[in-house]
Amino acid sequence: MLKCRDVVNTADQLLDGDMNHRQLLAIKMHLLMCSHCRRYVRQLRALLRAIPFMYKKASDTEVSKVMEHVHSHRDNYP
Numbered sequence: 721m722l723k724c725r726d727v728v729n730t731a732d733q734l735l736d737g738d739m740n741h742r743q744l745l746a747i748k749m750h751l752l753m754c755s756h757c758r759r760y761v762r763q764l765r766a767l768l769r770a771i772p773f774m775y776k777k778a779s780d781t782e783v784s785k786v787m788e789h790v791h792s793h794r795d796n797y798p
C-alpha cells in the first residue's frame with residue numbers, strides 16, 4: 721500500500737501522465753481513501769494550470785505568488 725509520501729513524490733509523474741498502469745492504480749486506490757492526497761493532487765493540478773513557466777519564463781511576481789502558495793500548504797503534509 722502506498723504512503724502519502726509516495727503519492728507526493730510521484731504526483732508530478734501522475735500529472736504528466738508519465739506512469740504505468742500499476743502505479744496509476746496504486747495511486748488511485750490511495751486517493752480514494754485519503755482526502756489529504758486528493759486535496760494535494762487537486763491543488764498541484766490547479767497550480768500547474770495556473771503557472772505558465774512550464775512553457776515560458778515566469779515573471780518574479782508569478783514565481784513569488786506560486787512559492788507563497790506552495791509554502792502555505794506544505795505544512796499540511798508529513
Ligand SMILES: [Zn+2]
Pocket residue numbers: 723724725727750754755756757
Ligand atoms: Zn495520502
